[in-house]
Structures are given as structure tokens and as C-alpha cells.
Amino acid sequence: MQVYPHVEIDGQKRLVIGGIEASKLARKFGTPLYVYSEDAIVDRMREYVLTMRDLYPFGHVAYASKAYLTLRMAQLVAEEGLWLDVVSGGELFIAMKGGFPPERIIFHGNNKTFEELEMAVAAGVGRIVIDSLDEIKRIERVAAQKKRRQDVLLRLTPGIDAHTHKALATGEIDSKFGIPMHQNQHVQAALMVLQAPHLNFLGVHCHIGSQIFETAPFAMAVKTMLNFIFEFQKRTGILISELDLGGGLGVPYTEEEPELGVKPYLEVITSTLLSESERFGLPPLRLFVEPGRSIVAQAGVTLYRVGTVKELPNGTVVAAVDGGMADNPRPMLYGAKYRAILVTGGRDRSPRPVRIVGRNCEEGDTLIEEAWLPPLRPGDILAVLVTGAYQYSMSSNYNALPRPAVVHVRDGQALLVVEREKYADLILRQRLVTPVKSMNSTNAKSASF
Numbered sequence: 001m002q003v004y005p006h007v008e009i010d011g012q013k014r015l016v017i018g019g020i021e022a023s024k025l026a027r028k029f030g031t032p033l034y035v036y037s038e039d040a041i042v043d044r045m046r047e048y049v050l051t052m053r054d055l056y057p058f059g060h061v062a063y064a065s066k067a068y069l070t071l072r073m074a075q076l077v078a079e080e081g082l083w084l085d086v087v088s089g090g091e092l093f094i095a096m097k098g099g100f101p102p103e104r105i106i107f108h109g110n111n112k113t114f115e116e117l118e119m120a121v122a123a124g125v126g127r128i129v130i131d132s133l134d135e136i137k138r139i140e141r142v143a144a145q146k147k148r149r150q151d152v153l154l155r156l157t158p159g160i161d162a163h164t165h166k167a168l169a170t171g172e173i174d175s176k177f178g179i180p181m182h183q184n185q186h187v188q189a190a191l192m193v194l195q196a197p198h199l200n201f202l203g204v205h206c207h208i209g210s211q212i213f214e215t216a217p218f219a220m221a222v223k224t225m226l227n228f229i230f231e232f233q234k235r236t237g238i239l240i241s242e243l244d245l246g247g248g249l250g251v252p253y254t255e256e257e258p259e260l261g262v263k264p265y266l267e268v269i270t271s272t273l274l275s276e277s278e279r280f281g282l283p284p285l286r287l288f289v290e291p292g293r294s295i296v297a298q299a300g301v302t303l304y305r306v307g308t309v310k311e312l313p314n315g316t317v318v319a320a321v322d323g324g325m326a327d328n329p330r331p332m333l334y335g336a337k338y339r340a341i342l343v344t345g346g347r348d349r350s351p352r353p354v355r356i357v358g359r360n361c362e363e364g365d366t367l368i369e370e371a372w373l374p375p376l377r378p379g380d381i382l383a384v385l386v387t388g389a390y391q392y393s394m395s396s397n398y399n400a401l402p403r404p405a406v407v408h409v410r411d412g413q414a415l416l417v418v419e420r421e422k423y424a425d426l427i428l429r430q431r432l433v434t435p436v437k438s439m440n441s442t443n444a445k446s447a448s449f
Helices: 022-029 038-055 071-079 089-097 114-123 133-145 185-195 216-236 262-280 293-299 330-334 423-427
Strands: 002-004 007-009 015-017 033-037 059-064 083-086 105-107 127-130 150-157 199-205 242-244 286-289 300-311 317-321 340-342 352-357 366-373 381-385 405-410 413-418
Touching: 015 022, 022 033, 022 300, 022 381, 022 405, 022 413, 033 038, 033 293, 038 059, 038 071, 038 262, 038 293, 038 405, 071 083, 071 089, 071 413, 083 089, 089 105, 089 114, 105 114, 114 127, 114 133, 127 133, 133 150, 133 185, 133 199, 150 185, 185 199, 185 216, 199 216, 216 242, 216 262, 262 286, 293 300, 330 366, 340 366, 366 381
Parallel strands: 033 405, 059 083, 059 286, 083 105, 105 127, 127 150, 150 199, 199 242, 242 286, 317 352
Antiparallel strands: 002 007, 007 015, 033 300, 300 317, 300 381, 340 381, 352 366, 405 413
């Protein structure tokens, strides 16, 4: 029985990921363990690219690397011909070390440092997305120093309610991202970019939010941005040639949540873009979308080992696993909901509700508030599904816990792409220092500058 693409339960009720039993992966690589089906990732990337090609030949797909990025993931995205969206110098570094061509990189971020901008311009990234008026001057200065003319997009905040969690809504007027389309701030920004001699103003960008399951917000985003492009052309005579709509397609994490799907998502964007372009008399724009979660989320499974099981005075059964908020902070951050299954197969007794908690020293460290599972025992292996996005990338060493390993499964082969951290890794950059003692403590100095 298929649970998700390339994630299934076989006839013996064993969880199989990409052709390999999950229990074998846990035995070989230990737990907690991030497991990804590469076949599922590649299939989803190809679905995006081919659907876009069929619907809108001027469209491109850029993978939003903040969802999940390793050297291997950068390599996969490059092989499939997608662009890549990064938001920091660190993500840019990993992408390039993974062999990703810089000319297909879109550099985002609401507060890029001079060092990051110098790195991006020197590398020859395809686009830098301007996020504020201050940043226009910074990028111009860096590009002038590097004697380059940098292609840029201008991120606008269209003021659209995407009907999602507040922490995931990025298109509203009071968002920290972008330049508000309010009182002509966005027009002022566009004119400033045009006046910068080392910036090549190609287009505009917006991102209205994440975990969106309705088509209407995407259609509204296209209409709002096209209206600006038309009005700006009327005012300046300059045609903006590119439109980047960011990402946002929702992914169901549980069986109760809806699913929009790649094709309906791209259909509403491209059909609205075509009709609005025709209405305004605009030529076809070069279109970008930036999916992240919807490419990797369902491809990922996290394996945990049960350590303790207890029944509380109120009757609640609590099972503690060997991971928690350090390897998946999303339940605490957003109230994210997940589904868990028992890897080692069913038991004769009927499922019962159990709270799955982590090992971090926080009362709120709960991965799943109510999972219906057969009675659990210490040593059981649990799989939490749909953990491919924003788990590894948001993980931490809280409580000095080493981060889990990451394994990709492809064509029945298990590939270790990130080694499990060791205790020694926790202190690699730390120093044990002793202040310099002095006969006269009032003149003592711990360092010389």
C-alpha cells in the first residue's frame, strides 16, 4: 500500500522507503535518522518542470533551498535543470560546493550583508532579489567595486491574505519582507534601481506565503503584479520582463488536510498570467516559481526509537523518542501536525491514542499530540511522515544533542549524504581559555587589541 510516492507499507506491514525496509535503515544508520526518497524528489521536480513547459513555455522552476539543502540535494537540482533560490551566504556556499551553476541561482534575503553581496556578485549569481531601499545602494556599491552589472529583481509586498499561519504569511503589507505596494514606495524603489548604473532591472518578485491550499491568492498575486508592471510601463516607458511569484503551494501533513497539487497550482498562475497579459497588451513575461516544501516534504521520513512509555494520572499515554524539537522544531513553532506509524509492523491489539514527545528539556517538546498506534514498547522504531521540508534545515544542537544523519534512497540503494554528528563535533569551534593573571588586577587585560 502506497503511503506517499516511493513510501509504502508492504504485505507484511513493514514500512518500505525507496525499496528498502525502514527497520534496516534504522539498524544500519541509527536513530534519529532523516531518510529521503531521491526517486520521489526527482519525480516531483520533473512534474514541476514538465507541467510548466506544457502550460507556459516561458516559465522556469527554482527550488527553494531553505526547505532542505545538502551537497547532494544541490547536485540533484542541478542535474534536473532547475534554478535554485538561496537566502544566505551559507546556502550559496553549499550550492556552489555541490556543483550548482551560479548563473541559475536567485539570491534572496531581507538583510544581506556586504560580505554576502560581495560573494554573490563575485560568483556571478543569476539574480539578486532586492528587499529594501537600503539594499539598492548596497548592491550598486558592491557591483561597482566588482566592475559588474548585476541582474536584479525587486521584491514587492502586495498586501494579499494567503489564509495561512501568521508565521508563514509573507505577502501582507506589514511583512518584514519586501517593499510594500503602498503609497508608491514600490514605484520609488523601481525608479531608484533604474538609476543605478551597475544594476540591470529585470523584473519583480513576490511571495505571499507558505502552506496555501487555495488558488485564489495565487491568482490575486498575479493580477496585482501585472497591474503594477502595466502602470510602471505607462509611467516610464520601460517594460519589466520577468515575474517571480515565489512559492507557497501547500502540502498535506496528515490525512485530514487538503491537497491542491502541482498542476492546479501552475494552471491558475499561468492562465491568469496569460489572460492579464492579454488584457494589458503586454508581451509574454519570463515567469519563475520557487517551490521548496512541495518538492521535498513528502519524500522525507524521520525514524525514531522509542525510549520510554508511561501512562500519566489523567490516562494519557506518553511515548518518548530519541529525537524531538532539536531535529524538528516545527510543532513548537507553528503547531505543525504530523502522522506517525510503527515501523516494525502491527500488533494484535487495537491502536490507541499516544502522545509522542521528544527528549529535549522542554515540557512543550511534543512531536505529535495524539497518534493512534498499537501499544508501544521501548526499542520500537517509529516513522514520522512528511518530514522532508524544514526539519534538517531548521535542526539545532539544543541540549548539546548531535544532529541526525541524512540518508537518501535511490533505486534501492542507501546513500549516506550527511554523517551523524559526534560529541566531538559539538566543540570543534570552541576554545578553552584562561584569562591572563596580573600582579595588579586593576591593570589586568584579557586580550590585546
